[in-house]
Amino acid sequence: MPRRQHQDQGLFPCEAEVARRLSQDPVAWKAKALILERDGLPRIDPMMGARYWPAVQAYWNRRYGLSHVEASALDGQENLDAL
Template identity: 80%
Template sequence: MPKARRPGSSTPQGAIEGAAPGSAFAPPIERGRGIASRMGGARAEPHRRQGLFPCEAEVARRLSQAPAEWAAKAIVLERHGLPKIDPVMGGRFWPAVQAFWNRRYGLSRVEASGLDGTENLDAL
């Protein structure tokens, strides 16, 4: 529920202008603007859970991990090639994350097929 505003002020009653964000005296964070939404928490916008650059909570969900555990694991896995969070897009490029896991489990190796005999180009 929004706090009442002081007459003639844009700051909610009980809030102090210039107070540190998150402190007891700061104005409440607008919906969709808090750190939880930027990091993909429970209030994340729906588009942050879809597409090529999902939020970290969605990456954790897709990999069957708890978000808190995933944060620690991601730091270690980045040292082994897990794509880092793109600073412009704000998420990991999902096809690259999938490619990382495919490489890690040997599913991305392209092997040349064996020779099956000599080619006869006059056959057609």
């Protein structure tokens, strides 16, 4: 059976897949990941042998200021009869 080019690797993708998802060369990603781990990038979980993908996404969201979602201000009383 031929191997698919992209295969969903779930919550703990291999490092090559993490690099692909982040548009990085796998070799360059290895060096960058070591530096980013000092800044809070989740480390490889020893039991699972990979990084927990939702935590990786959360790291990038925090890094770019997207982790705090604020409710929008109310703009007045709802009037459902207006529909």
